[in-house]
Amino acid sequence: EVQLVESGGGLVQPGGSLRLSCAASEFTFSIYWMHWVRQAPGKGLVWVSRINPDGSSTTYADSVRGRFTISRDNAKNTLYLQMNSLRAEDTAMYYCARETIEATGPGLDYWGQGTLVTVSS
Amino acid sequence: SYELTQPPSVSVSPGQTASFTCSGDKLGDKYACWYQQKPGQSPILVIYQDTKRPSGIPERFSGSNSGNTATLTISGTQAVDEADYYCQAWDSSTVVFGGGTKLTVL
Numbered sequence: 001e002v003q004l005v006e007s008g009g010g011l012v013q014p015g016g017s018l019r020l021s022c023a024a025s026e027f028t029f030s031i032y033w034m035h036w037v038r039q040a041p042g043k044g045l046v047w048v049s050r051i052n053p054d055g056s057s058t059t060y061a062d063s064v065r066g067r068f069t070i071s072r073d074n075a076k077n078t079l080y081l082q083m084n085s086l087r088a089e090d091t092a093m094y095y096c097a098r099e100t101i102e103a104t105g106p107g108l109d110y111w112g113q114g115t116l117v118t119v120s121s
Numbered sequence: 122s123y124e125l126t127q128p129p130s131v132s133v134s135p136g137q138t139a140s141f142t143c144s145g146d147k148l149g150d151k152y153a154c155w156y157q158q159k160p161g162q163s164p165i166l167v168i169y170q171d172t173k174r175p176s177g178i179p180e181r182f183s184g185s186n187s188g189n190t191a192t193l194t195i196s197g198t199q200a201v202d203e204a205d206y207y208c209q210a211w212d213s214s215t216v217v218f219g220g221g222t223k224l225t226v227l
Contacts, residue, residue: 035216037164045156045164045207047216059214062122095163105152105211107169114163 002027002110004096009115016086016119022079022096022112030054030074033099035108036081038092038117048094049081064090086119093117123212125219132225133198141193141222143208153191154209155184157202158221164207168193200226 008020020036036048049070050059058070069082079096093116097108126144133139143153155168166175168184171191181196191210195202203226208219 037216037218044205044221045158045209045218047218050214050216061215097164100166100169102170105154105170107154107166107175107209108156108164108216109166109169109175111163111165 002098004098004110004112006094006096006112006115009094009117011118011120012086013121014087014119017082017084018086018117020081020083020094020096020115020117022081024077024079024098027098027110029072029077032101033106034070034072034079035097035099036070036079037095037097037108037111038090039095039114040089040092043092046092050099051079083117086117088119091117091119123210123217125208125210125217127206127208127219127222129220130223130225132227134227135198135200137198139195139198139202139224141206141208141224143191143193143210143219144189145191145210145217146189148189148191148210149187151186151210151212153184153186155182155191155193156207156209157204158207159204167206195224198224198226202226 003025005023067085093114095114098110100106156164158164171186207221
């Protein structure tokens with residue numbers, strides 16, 4: 001069974017930094033595009049970032065570009081999200097998700113359980 | 122930036138058909154996906170590439186996409202289907218989600 005397990009969330013002050021991890025197992029991590037998606041309490045899903053299989057190509061939502069960095073270590077089957085200059089509006093549950101293998105119109109077929117990030121003084 | 126619009130809520134009686142719309146400019150020219158999310162749980166992909174169901178998703182879930190509107194339909198809605206439903210599309214290399222629709226099974 002495919003598993004994605006996020007960690008690294010917690011309480012951080014505005015302006016602070018946090019690094020999220022997503023440990024993948026039971027699939028060939030190195031051939032899949034991977035994503036981070038967040039959800040503020042009581043709100044909808046918001047896409048954050050995407051990375052290609054070898055880590056050479058990344059894309060970001062406008063709201064986090066320049067502050068967040070997505071990366072991966074295929075040897076460790078782990079996805080990361082480095083979050084800097086955090087703001088109160090970054091408070092959310094952060095999910096990692098796997099992109100389906102389709103070349104066009106892929107979806108996100110497996111999601112982790114999420115890790116909660118709270119930005120507050 | 123590209124936007125997807127969903128009505129905030131839909132209500133149906135058990136056994137009836139529930140329909141969810143997702144509107145976006147020329148959405149029919151893109152592929153749409155749909156996710157189900159129950160309270161306290163992670164989202165589940167129920168439809169991708171407009172009409173395809175991942176393995177394990179019941180046949181009562183179906184999708185369509187044309188013009189400016191994608192539609193998710195649940196035939197014979199069950200109480201277990203009560204959840205939030207989100208549509209999703211691609212805008213260049215970025216992912217866009219709709220605001221979500223809450224399904225209440227009365």
